[in-house]
Amino acid sequence: MPIPSIIAEKLVYRYGSLLAVDQISFQVASGEIFGFLGPNGAGKSTTVKMLTGQLLPQSGQMTILGIDVARHPKRVQARIGVCFELTNLYETMSGAENLHLFARLFGVRSFDADALLRRVGLDGRGKDKVEGYSKGMKQRLMVARALVNQPDVLFLDEPTEGLDPTSAQAIRNVIREEQARGATVFLTTHDMHEADMLCDRVAFLDRGTIVALDTPHTLKQQYGERMVYVEVLAPDGSLQRREIMLDRADTPAEVAALLQGEQVVTLHSAEATLEDIFIRITGRGLAS
Amino acid sequence: MSLYRVGVLLYREMVQGPKNIIFIFAVVVPLVLSLVLALLFGTLFSGKPRLGIVDEGSSQLSQAAAAMTSIRLTSFATQVALEEATRRGAVDMGVVIPAAFDAQLAAGQPTTMVAYVWGESLLRDRALLGTALVAWTRQIAGQELPVTLTTTMLGDTVALPWQDRILPLLILMSVVFGAMMLPASSLVSEKQHRTLTALAITPATTADVYLAKGLLGVGLSTVMALVVLALNGALNERTGLVAGVLLLGAIFSAELGIVMGALVKDINSLFATIKAIGLLLYAPALIALFPDIPQWIARIFPTYYLVQPVIEIVQHNARLADIAGLLGVLLALIAVTGAILALLARRNYRLGTV
Numbered sequence A: 001m002p003i004p005s006i007i008a009e010k011l012v013y014r015y016g017s018l019l020a021v022d023q024i025s026f027q028v029a030s031g032e033i034f035g036f037l038g039p040n041g042a043g044k045s046t047t048v049k050m051l052t053g054q055l056l057p058q059s060g061q062m063t064i065l066g067i068d069v070a071r072h073p074k075r076v077q078a079r080i081g082v083c084f085e086l087t088n089l090y091e092t093m094s095g096a097e098n099l100h101l102f103a104r105l106f107g108v109r110s111f112d113a114d115a116l117l118r119r120v121g122l123d124g125r126g127k128d129k130v131e132g133y134s135k136g137m138k139q140r141l142m143v144a145r146a147l148v149n150q151p152d153v154l155f156l157d158e159p160t161e162g163l164d165p166t167s168a169q170a171i172r173n174v175i176r177e178e179q180a181r182g183a184t185v186f187l188t189t190h191d192m193h194e195a196d197m198l199c200d201r202v203a204f205l206d207r208g209t210i211v212a213l214d215t216p217h218t219l220k221q222q223y224g225e226r227m228v229y230v231e232v233l234a235p236d237g238s239l240q241r242r243e244i245m246l247d248r249a250d251t252p253a254e255v256a257a258l259l260q261g262e263q264v265v266t267l268h269s270a271e272a273t274l275e276d277i278f279i280r281i282t283g284r285g286l287a288s
Numbered sequence B: 001m002s003l004y005r006v007g008v009l010l011y012r013e014m015v016q017g018p019k020n021i022i023f024i025f026a027v028v029v030p031l032v033l034s035l036v037l038a039l040l041f042g043t044l045f046s047g048k049p050r051l052g053i054v055d056e057g058s059s060q061l062s063q064a065a066a067a068m069t070s071i072r073l074t075s076f077a078t079q080v081a082l083e084e085a086t087r088r089g090a091v092d093m094g095v096v097i098p099a100a101f102d103a104q105l106a107a108g109q110p111t112t113m114v115a116y117v118w119g120e121s122l123l124r125d126r127a128l129l130g131t132a133l134v135a136w137t138r139q140i141a142g143q144e145l146p147v148t149l150t151t152t153m154l155g156d157t158v159a160l161p162w163q164d165r166i167l168p169l170l171i172l173m174s175v176v177f178g179a180m181m182l183p184a185s186s187l188v189s190e191k192q193h194r195t196l197t198a199l200a201i202t203p204a205t206t207a208d209v210y211l212a213k214g215l216l217g218v219g220l221s222t223v224m225a226l227v228v229l230a231l232n233g234a235l236n237e238r239t240g241l242v243a244g245v246l247l248l249g250a251i252f253s254a255e256l257g258i259v260m261g262a263l264v265k266d267i268n269s270l271f272a273t274i275k276a277i278g279l280l281l282y283a284p285a286l287i288a289l290f291p292d293i294p295q296w297i298a299r300i301f302p303t304y305y306l307v308q309p310v311i312e313i314v315q316h317n318a319r320l321a322d323i324a325g326l327l328g329v330l331l332a333l334i335a336v337t338g339a340i341l342a343l344l345a346r347r348n349y350r351l352g353t354v
Helices: A044-049 A071-076 A095-106 A113-119 A135-146 A163-182 A192-198 A215-225 A250-262 A274-282 B003-020 B021-041 B060-067 B078-088 B101-107 B123-143 B163-194 B195-202 B206-231 B239-263 B267-289 B296-299 B305-317 B318-353
Strands: A006-015 A018-028 A031-038 A059-064 A080-083 A153-157 A183-190 A200-205 A210-215 A228-234 A239-245 A261-270 B050-055 B072-075 B092-095 B113-119 B147-154
Touching: A006 A044, A018 A200, A018 A210, A018 B021, A031 A044, A031 A192, A044 A059, A044 A153, A044 A183, A059 A210, A080 A135, A095 A113, A095 A135, A095 B003, A135 A153, A135 A163, A135 B078, A153 A163, A153 B195, A163 A183, A163 A192, A183 A192, A192 A274, A200 A215, A210 A215, A210 A274, A215 A274, A228 A250, A239 A250, B003 B021, B003 B078, B003 B163, B003 B206, B021 B163, B021 B206, B050 B060, B050 B078, B050 B123, B050 B239, B060 B101, B060 B123, B072 B318, B078 B092, B078 B113, B092 B123, B101 B113, B101 B123, B113 B123, B123 B305, B163 B195, B163 B206, B163 B239, B163 B267, B163 B305, B195 B206, B206 B239, B206 B318, B239 B267, B239 B305, B239 B318, B267 B305, B305 B318
Parallel strands: A031 A183, A031 A200, A080 A153, A153 A183, B050 B072, B050 B092, B113 B147
Antiparallel strands: A006 A018, A006 A059, A200 A210, A228 A239, A228 A261, B092 B113
């Protein structure tokens, strides 16, 4: 059995009296896209900081690609790529200069900045100073920078937050390409829709602990309720909405009665979203 | 630590550095101050030592002086005129050569030569003229000196010339400001723009980052300090030793700057800190400005051990052995500050503050 790319065992971190990460354990398989989901303050960023060697856990063990992160952070960092939530580019340098700088620091030989810029949709803008980039362009450059060393493990912290649909789609495409290349992707987000689209497995983090961890499909089956949404024409000519829960004993009879007794205009089924499941498990939404 | 990565980071600092206002200040301020002082005290455009001579015979000494292009020679008809000119500061030194001076020297007979020294003349000029006089006399005599040189100080004989007094301030401004502020401001700026976090997750170590930032400050400030010394006519034959001492001073200052950069969170806090400790940093130079203040007080301040060796070399022609004690203290300060820096880097990693 191959060694998991990421192993975290009983990680703990406190900021003073605040317990930010409380004994969390998980493993991420090689080539997997792993979603780390939770509201602000749940402990996502602290966990990523520990896994990427920026922060020393107060207890617990963690390895990336079989390397102990706490003991050999630089060996780990040479093989990972990190895209931060907040922009941290050299604004007075051009996009290409930013990439070249980091490629040199990673010791990458024969680095092709133009090809990487093309991958993230920034072709032709490499010579422009970053300070003139839009937010979406900066975010795409951040993703490109995380890829300069062709990382084995890619950490992405809210990579599409606040972006226009085109920029967000460009970044999602890159994530899928990286998975196809064989990289493991650790995606931190509170965008449940994005996690559902991209992730092989997701972990729900709440108040520093993992409250659920599985594939989105399994989580939906385990915690979600499938629904049928029906629009019917009322006698006064207005549209009325009906909701029928699936997977219950009386569901077939309820659907049959509706189809026979009412004039159905639209009918579609829907499964629970990851956000619905998160609320059901934690009792609170992602925005809290 | 990787020298290659230090080089990569240093190159970025050098390319981006000149866009930084601190970089411009580090270059411009000492230069402007030196030029203003040189204009005020006249050492830049009239830098040659001025010798006045009353030659009562026709001595070879006055011919040798006239042939020397590195001094400005003025002849006077009478001893009274020479004394008056020296008192006014028209010449740095005046000598009266007796009528039979050369003959007496050649015969090996004792003779007396009267010399006047302007009290506010630069130490460097006095030393140079004194040495030249001795050399010429020895040349005429063709043997060891049978001459007794009687020197009379005229003018303000207590006060050091302003040019000499202000030199420590200029050195400290060149070395401390550049070497300390450049790495400190660069580090804080990277913190504020979060680029330091981006560097932290590359194979570059904290030591690589600190060293690259420190090197720019050390290099620039050492060069600027040498330029300032040259502009002030303070460099002598021990330029190599001066450069070495300045380099050590710059290393110490850069370490202080990186410690500050590692501790403070934003540029406003950095400037507030600099304001708060500025007096301590420049205290040795400020004490040197006022000779009436007991000069031993300056020894309390760490930057004294940076500036004093330089002063000893350029004003008193000190050798390495003469300043070994001061350099020992400076090296100890460098070691202690380096240890503090290493502890800070470890602490920042533990706290995740980079």
